[in-house]
Amino acid sequence: PGATSETRLSKDGQVSLSVAGAGEVGRSGEPQALKTLRQKLQADGLVVTLSREAARDARGEDAIVTVGNERYVVQFVTAPGAEKFWQDASAGSALTQVQIQGAVDWIRAALDKKAYGTRPAQWADTILALDARHSGVLATSPILESYLSRYSSPAAEFGFASVYVVGPTTRYCARLGEGKP
Numbered sequence: 001p002g003a004t005s006e007t008r009l010s011k012d013g014q015v016s017l018s019v020a021g022a023g024e025v026g027r028s029g030e031p032q033a034l035k036t037l038r039q040k041l042q043a044d045g046l047v048v049t050l051s052r053e054a055a056r057d058a059r060g061e062d063a064i065v066t067v068g069n070e071r072y073v074v075q076f077v078t079a080p081g082a083e084k085f086w087q088d089a090s091a092g093s094a095l096t097q098v099q100i101q102g103a104v105d106w107i108r109a110a111l112d113k114k115a116y117g118t119r120p121a122q123w124a125d126t127i128l129a130l131d132a133r134h135s136g137v138l139a140t141s142p143i144l145e146s147y148l149s150r151y152s153s154p155a156a157e158f159g160f161a162s163v164y165v166v167g168p169t170t171r172y173c174a175r176l177g178e179g180k181p
Contacts, residue, residue, distance in 0.1 A: 005168075007137035015103040015143070017080070019134045020093035030076050033131045033166045034063050037074070040164070040173040041067065046181050050074075060118055065127065067181040072127045072161055077114045079130040079138055079165070080106035089134075103138055104147045107165065107176070115158045123159040127181075129166045136167030139174045153177025 005019040034050065041048045046067050055061035055073070063074040078086070080096075088094035098106075110130050118126065132138040144165065154163040155178055162179030 003134070005134035007135050009100070009137050009140060009142060013100045013142075014097055015100060015137060016095070016097045017135050017137075018093070018095045019085075019089035021090070030062055030131070033076055033129060033133055034074065036133070036168070036170060036173050037127075037129055037164055037166050038065070040166070040170045041065075041181060043170050044181075060122065062129075070181070072125055072181070073122065074127045074129055075114055075118065076129050076131050077110045079110040079132050079135060081110050081113060082106075100143055100146050101150075103143050104150055106135075107138060107143070107147050108151065111154050111158070111163065115154075115160075120159065124161060126160050127179075128154070128160050128163045130164065130176075132165050132172070133168045136169070136172035139165040139167040139172040144174060144176055148177055153179070155179035 003021045008016045038048050038050055048065060048067055050063055050065045054064045060075060061073045062076045065072050065074050085094045085096055107130060114128055137143065154160055154176055162181060163176045164173060165176055166173050
């Protein structure tokens with residue numbers, strides 16, 4: 001509510017992100033991102049239950065999701081992770097432009113932040129969700145394919161159960177590489 005955002009990927013590979021009034025970024029935006037992730041998993045034919053109440057933030061749990069008989073911890077991280085950009089967008093507006101490789105770097109920085117801030121023993125049971133609600137273009141094929149051509153699948157590289165880029169709608173929500181669920 002009150003926020004507007006627009007992301008574009010031009011034919012020449014320019015990614016632009018314009019955001020205004022983005023007060024719900026980070027922890028306060030997690031409920032909406034979780035809802036979109038759940039809808040995506042359900043659209044993929046999975047039976048999903050979730051709970052934010054059962055999650056323990058002190059243990060790095062933003063939510064708990066059960067898919068079938070498997071329990072996963074969901075951890076969110078905002079992409080791009082540029083704090084100054086989000087401060088400006090919250091106070092008024094912000095605009096940034098990068099080439100596709102710059103957008104790939106946004107994804108990589110978000111992955112690195114969580115991977116190196118989480119105990120490796122937790123990775124196998126963790127669905128890492130990159131909150132890209134204001135930057136949904138990050139969940140499009142050109143950017144995801146560019147990421148995977150430069151790096152390996154983050155599930156294979158880091159050992160996460162899965163990594164999802166969670167845009168504003170299920171159309172802009174995609175798993176990055178392989179993984180489960």
